[in-house]
Amino acid sequence: MKNIPTLLLDLIKKNNPVFIVFCVLLIVSCKEESPNDMTPWxxxxxxxxxxxxxxxxxxxxxxxxxxxxxxxxxxxxxxxxxxxxxxxxxxxxxxxxxxxxxxxxxxxxxxxxxxxxxxxxxxxxxxxxxxxxxxxxxxxxxxxxxxxxxxxxxxxxxxxxxxxxxxxxxxxxxxxxxxxxxxxxxxxxxxxxxxxxxxxxxxxxxxxxxxxxxxxxxxxxxxxxxxxxxxxxxxxxxxxxxITKNQLTDQEAKSGWELLWDGKSTEGWRGAKLEKFPENGWVIEDGNLIVLASEGEESAGGGDIVTEEVYGDFELQVDFKITKGANSGIKYYVDTELNKGEGSAIGLEYQILDDDNHPDAKLGNHEGSRTVASLYDLIKADPKKPINPIGEWNTAHIVSKNNHVEHWLNGMKVLEFERGSDDFKKLVSESKYKVWPNFGLLEKGNILLQDHGNRVAFRNIKIKTPKTNQNDK
CATH class of the missing domain: 2.60.120.560 (Exo-inulinase; domain 1)
Structure with a gap:
């Protein structure tokens, strides 16, 4: 008996019409079902x-x-x-x-x-x-x-x-x-x-x-x-x-925003209790300013860092990305001389926290006032706040104008308050900050990124102040 290839060859040579029709149908069928011939659109x-x-x-x-x-x-x-x-x-x-x-x-x-x-x-x-x-x-x-x-x-x-x-x-x-x-x-x-x-x-x-x-x-x-x-x-x-990372868009530049961090150096920043930038505890990687983990011990890291300049009215935006169980913060109206030599520098704080895995989320002067985007220990952020998962970037936005302050998270306003109002003073008097006279009432102060012993990354740090706001008029 002939093998299959030889038999097929004989049929082709004999111009067998039945076989030719079979071959045409087979080719059409294969063409319709072949994934290599299907359009990807x-x-x-x-x-x-x-x-x-x-x-x-x-x-x-x-x-x-x-x-x-x-x-x-x-x-x-x-x-x-x-x-x-x-x-x-x-x-x-x-x-x-x-x-x-x-x-x-x-x-x-x-x-x-x-x-x-x-x-x-x-x-x-x-x-x-x-x-x-x-x-x-x-x-x-x-x-x-x-x-x-x-x-x-x-x-x-x-x-x-x-x-x-x-x-x-x-x-x-x-x-x-x-x-x-x-x-x-x-x-x-x-x-x-x-x-x-x-x-x-x-x-x-x-x-x-x-x-x-x-x-x-x-x-x-x-x-x-x-x-x-x-x-x-x-x-x-x-x-x-x-490229927008650590850069101003054309529209941002025209409306008065300035970069507070250039994405590649420590220029404009120093240790909160140092004359220069910390030698350890902080690194710059791929355009991200990262505070390294120190097993939860603040004293083992590089410590908080602050802007060399001080600010009165301002609008601040900072992207941040946390790790599981992380705790950090963005402080403003910071007095680096206050509490010098002990603990963290003192100022109003936009809390950065893993609410699901850090115990601080259930603490505070008012329950929840230490959750992410809250005014730390004073005012709880809106529970409906939009927060991205661990490992993804979030955007903190702080607006302070004529003592009216707002905290925003990923485009949503999550709280607001009046610095120096009776309500504000009452909140302070009931908190751990009551021991510092005129807490949160500085006319101008540093902006601070906190080292709380956990790995947290920052980028796209931008600020707009009245002196750079001329194009908005």
Missing amino acids: RPLFNGKDLNGWNQKGGSATYNVKDGMVVGSTVADTPNSFLTTDTIYGDFILELDFKVDSTMNSGIQIRSNSIPGYQNGRVHGYQIEIDPSERSWSGGIYDEARRGWLVPMEGREVAQKAFKQNEWNHYRIEAIGDTIKTWINEIPAAHLVDDKTHEGFIALQVHSIGEDETPGKEIMWKNIKILTDSLSKYSTVSPIPPI
């Missing part, structure tokens, strides 16, 4: 209805027409967003859009809506759609957070790539901490930023003013996404990246 919009999408924010209308999503402006409503039900992290997204020449829009990526953040307001990265004379389409805006991250001013080639009153094509790559955009195949933006790692994708219809006519439309079609084998399909961008 998946549609985000089925062309028929809005299944898989939901609306957040304002009440602009979204409809499906001729295989397109059509968004239309409505008066007296905030920004509207048609968002995917699915959350995406790393991806490559492509779509086509056509926009009314007098309206504004955008594509949200890695965006979120949570109750604790501005009552559920949509926030996150937005790829701008801007048909105005400014022509910033393809730029990257941080919706409801930091504002412009990659403005398109001076990027003439990309600005000219937008086609007015015609269909335009976007390619958006979000891989790791890098976001890159193209408009009609022309590179537009290149950002390195790790503020948000995942979220929904959304089609925005911007709010309109009272003097604008409603009913302006933007249309989207051919919306597709790639989430697998991204390194294979990623495109190199010739545009130098804008």
Whole structure:
């Protein structure tokens, strides 16, 4: 009996019609089922209805027409967003859009809506759609957070790539901490930023003013996404990246923010009870200022560090990342001469704590007043505060103006108080701070990062003061 390969060869040579039909069907079947031949792209919009999408924010209308999503402006409503039900992290997204020449829009990526953040307001990265004379389409805006991250001013080639009153094509790559955009195949933006790692994708219809006519439309079609084998399909961008880590964005610089730490040296900082920066206990690694663990014994580490300058009214932002069971803090209006030579330097404290694993979370003058973002030992932070898990970055934000002080955590205000008020003085009189006259009432003081014997990392330390606030006028 002939073997199988020889038999097949004989059938082919004899031009057997039955065998030829069998081979054609076999080839077609294999082609349809072979994963190597399947396109890696998946549609985000089925062309028929809005299944898989939901609306957040304002009440602009979204409809499906001729295989397109059509968004239309409505008066007296905030920004509207048609968002995917699915959350995406790393991806490559492509779509086509056509926009009314007098309206504004955008594509949200890695965006979120949570109750604790501005009552559920949509926030996150937005790829701008801007048909105005400014022509910033393809730029990257941080919706409801930091504002412009990659403005398109001076990027003439990309600005000219937008086609007015015609269909335009976007390619958006979000891989790791890098976001890159193209408009009609022309590179537009290149950002390195790790503020948000995942979220929904959304089609925005911007709010309109009272003097604008409603009913302006933007249309989207051919919306597709790639989430697998991204390194294979990623495109190199010739545009130098804008890196936000330990840097001011263009908008931050214009509004008066200054870096309080340069991300690479100890310039501007010293030990709270030293004339220079501690020789041990603190390290700088990969743009992070890290207080090392010393088995819970503060005296075994490098000690607290403070700014060389003192501050009165200010607005401060600090990213922090804790380890399991960690305790630390950000103090302000610190008097380094007070309590000199004993324990920690004294000042008002924005508490940093692992609430789930550190016993201090259940202590304090008022129960819970030593939890994260609280005014340590005095005022408990809002229990609904948005806190990221151990090992992820959180952002502390402290505002002090004319003795009115606010603590914010990840974009949510968690407490406020008036320095020097009767209520404040009463809280102090009932706390461990009662032994220090005029506690928390300095006109100016240092800002302090605490060494409490646990490993905690800091970065993106920024401050805005009245002297640097001229551009806000």
